Amino acid sequence: MSIAAWRRTGLFALVLLLPFGKVSLVPTTACAARADFVWRPASPKAGSLFRVATTARPVSATRASGTTAVTATVAGEPLHFRVVGDSAFAIAAVPIDSTAGITMAWQCSGDTSGSVRIPTTAGTYRLERLRVAPRFGAPPDSVTATRMRLEAERAAQVSRSAHDTPRQWSLPFLVPRTSRITSPFGGGRTFNGAVTSRHMGTDYAGAVGAPVRAANRGIVRLVDAFTLGGNVVYLDHGEGLVTAYLHLSTQLVAVGDTVSRGDTIGRVGATGRVTGPHLHFIARYGTITVDPAGLARQR
Structure with missing residues (x-):
């Protein structure tokens, strides 16, 4: 299932009606094919779990096939992508004190790396x-x-x-x-x-x-x-x-x-x-x- 299909069908029901954030990897020698990262909601709440999807397959799923390999972290914690169709999905987390955004960083199979700031929303905790x-x-x-x-x-x-x-x-x-x-x-x-x-x-x-x-x-x-x-x-x-x-x-x-x-x-x-x-x-x-x-x- 592609990221586009994920958005259409709401594979993960919790984000069906929520806006999504997106960043694209610029093609490089290490990551030869263009790939997208998508997360929902676009501004996840502090103290919550959320989902990240990518069209760049994780290393563990692609060693045999030799396709593009990318690893990533969110808020310093590694993501564990699971392949579904032509995309891969992972759970990520927002620390409860992260009200000004968190960083998602990725690295290609070579030395190329990058990062993006994901905006976050403060929780309404009583x-x-x-x-x-x-x-x-x-x-x-x-x-x-x-x-x-x-x-x-x-x-x-x-x-x-x-x-x-x-x-x-x-x-x-x-x-x-x-x-x-x-x-x-x-x-x-x-x-x-x-x-x-x-x-x-x-x-x-x-x-x-x-x-x-x-x-x-x-x-x-x-x-x-x-x-x-x-x-x-x-x-x-x-x-x-x-x-x-x-x-x-x-x-x-x-x-x-x-x-x-x-x-x-x-x-x-x-x-x-x-x-x-x-x-x-x-x-x-x-x-x-x-x-x-x-x-x-x-x-």
């Missing part, structure tokens, strides 16, 4: 005031701060390594719980009237012991008890996508397990920094945390 126990509102002591930094680095390593994992899923992503959302992604949080942060996940209601499902097929990369996240499970879905499940009362998987879409991987709890039992669900593309709602539209 402000939420939350009171927590005083011990969580105060700055952590040096030992706790070091532990939190090491925990964050371990989680970040899972996200970075997901770019090296082949795609594990073939079906749409599920929500981990069908219960009410108690706190959506992206809202500004003021803790005890003093500390402001972003809520970088989606909270689902649930009593202690309620089941938590794997959003899609993936490999368990991290199972541990974190200072803030409590009992956590991190799943690597491949091609840069990771989901995480926090504050669990029970973890039902082990590192190295491969889980299927919809498997019960844990149970709702109130571990870590919480005001009550719930599931905190995180989605990342590489190291960029995005609104998990966008996962359901990925193919």
